[in-house]
Amino acid sequence: MIRLGDIAYARSGDKGAAANIGVIARRQSDYPLLLRVLTTAVVADFFKDLRPSNVRRYELPNLGALNFVLSDVLDGGGSVSLRLDAQGKTLGQALLEMKLDVPNE
């Protein structure tokens, strides 16, 4: 088992009441692995406590990156949100803790 953070780095932020999480392969050769394991269903399940109304995945093969947009996960976002993380800044590193059933090198 490895953690996603072993093969990728990430950054997240807000888009209104939605959040985006960019996940980027540390090595381009691991991009196909990201593509395979980080499906919208897996990401939606990982953040199920935030009850996303929709999860979209965009592929950036040129950067070895995936961009996820999670709708309605910020309790309204901006100054409306009552959450500690009103802007989704914590979601990227949270996702990097995901365990992947991939053999260690």
Next chain:
Amino acid sequence: MRCVRIGNAAGFWGDDPDAPATLLRGAPDLQYLTLDYLAEVSMSILAGQMQRDPTKGFAGDFLDVMQSIAPLLREGRRVKIITNAGGLNPTGCATQCAKILHAAGCKTFRIGVVQGDDVLPEIRAHAKSEAFAHLETAQPISTVADQLVTANAYLGAEPIAQALRQGADIVITGRVADPSLTVAPAIAEFGWKSDDYTRIAGATVAGHLIECGTQATGGISTDWLAIPDPAHIGFPIAEVYEDGSCVITKPPGTGGQVSEQTIKEQLIYEIGDPAAYLSPDATVSFLSLAVREDATDRVRVSGALGKAPPTTYKVSATYRAGFRATGLITITGRDAQAKARKCGEIVLQRLGEAGSPPQRANVECIGEDQRVLLRISVADPRRQVLEKFRRLIAPLITAGPQGVTGYADIPRPQVREVFGYWPTLIARDRVQWTVSVMES
């Protein structure tokens, strides 16, 4: 190939006040300095300030910045400054800026002012209709018509470029798209036509990369602990080339890092569809970008593709949405999580018994095992509910569980007004921007 050097020394309102002077000293060949102050709901805060004092309504921090760099300008340092610090009152901001430069003994300066982003009258006139629907929820603006506070269109680079062409040394705007602060000098320097979308797309990417300041140079990086000398993190510089490509770098001798990683992290920051990054200057595709480390702390970004921008401007409107307050208290020791949860329940229970329960409430117990920060956040349209709430935390010091502590550092919760964010679109021909250049 010709290039223009554009730095950013303020990524948001509240960023390091010393950064502009530090950047100017560290990068003697910098031609343009951009300073970004406006977040999505900043305008509503400025509206409150302007209501109390009509000469306010702009980002006052910018004046402190001008004070701090005035000695450099007086000594003859040539650099042009582009900022959205004008907020709701760019003219007022420019007037104060001119006073500061004059008092500091700076010679003649031309200050350009961009106006016309304020579309509140236009939106108010149609606020009872189905128009100006919320971009995400599609609700009509009539739902918040009576609570509207501000509405500003994100203007593009063209008015700023026009001010620069008219000789402005400083350009002060209200709401403009953040990357446009960087696109404008490239347009002005290279004489790009407004439909040269591919090159404008490249400059837009450069602007996107530096608009959040140190987020491009190692700030909030996944591997932040390995970033060198973060105490002296350098602010970013974009060298924008005539073909639209750019190199992102930072002043020599500063901390932080510009690497393939820090640039890729910032490229995907707060974007939606990477095939259609929308700005008022071009619709940009990130799918053909190439990111390459040219040298230490120099990363080349090329290959952006551009198409015509939307025929609409994006608008950020804000509306009054009641009040909120947040209480914090630390709970330690055995069963700290359970104790914290119970404290949260007690506060909300007592608030309900005192009148009516708040419209919204959120309790978070942050931490593990024996050290928990209890955070209770409450919102309601009635201010008195919040006034009651803010007095219910302190009693836990003596009536709550053993292990309540940390209260001396935390003030009683402050009641703040909530401003809702209403993103919408407006046809370009309904927005009339103007540029004026005044001599200081």
